[in-house]
Amino acid sequence: MSDPIVILTEEPLGPEDRANIAQLADGRETQLVVLVPGNTERHLLVDFLENLSLLEFAKAFRDLTSTTADATEQRAEAQETLDTSLQTLAGISTDLSGEVLAGTAVDGLVAKVNEIGATQAVVITRPHAVSDTFHTDWANKAQDQLGVPVLHLYAGSGFIGDS
Numbered sequence: 001m002s003d004p005i006v007i008l009t010e011e012p013l014g015p016e017d018r019a020n021i022a023q024l025a026d027g028r029e030t031q032l033v034v035l036v037p038g039n040t041e042r043h044l045l046v047d048f049l050e051n052l053s054l055l056e057f058a059k060a061f062r063d064l065t066s067t068t069a070d071a072t073e074q075r076a077e078a079q080e081t082l083d084t085s086l087q088t089l090a091g092i093s094t095d096l097s098g099e100v101l102a103g104t105a106v107d108g109l110v111a112k113v114n115e116i117g118a119t120q121a122v123v124i125t126r127p128h129a130v131s132d133t134f135h136t137d138w139a140n141k142a143q144d145q146l147g148v149p150v151l152h153l154y155a156g157s158g159f160i161g162d163s
Helices: 015-025 044-053 057-065 071-089 105-116 129-133 138-145
Strands: 002-009 030-037 096-101 120-125 150-154
Touching: 002 015, 002 071, 002 105, 015 030, 015 071, 015 120, 015 150, 030 071, 030 105, 071 096, 105 120, 105 138, 120 138, 138 150
Parallel strands: 002 030, 002 120, 030 096, 120 150
Antiparallel strands: none
C-alpha cells in the first residue's frame, strides 16, 4: 500500500477531479481520505471582491444581500458534498473514507494528515482571486503548518493553484 493522501474540498468532486486523484494514486492501493468543512467560514468582503474580480457582478451583489445559512443547513450541504465526492472517487482505492469537519478547514486537514501519517495533501477549491493572490488560501495555510507537500487544484479542472 502506498502512502495515504488527504483531500480537502469545498466542492463536490467531479470527473476531472477523479482523474487528477487517480493520477496521484498512480494505480497503487492508496488510502484516500476526503474532508469537507462543515462551516463555510464565509468572509463577506472577500467574497464580494472575489466575485467582482471574476466579473460576476450579479453574484457579488446577490451575496451581499443573502442571509447566512444556519449550522444545520451548512452541515447538510457539507455531507452532500462529501457523499458526492466519495461516489466520484469510488473504485480508485478500496481504502476510501471521508468526514465532515467540525472546526476550521485547515486545522482539520493538518490534524488528519498528522493522525494518519499522510505524506501528501490535496486541496481542491474553486478559484479565490483575493486569497490566492495574497497566499491566504487553504493550501498555503496548510503548507505553512505541515512538513508534507500540499497540492492546490481548482475544482473541475487540471489547473494547479499557486501554493
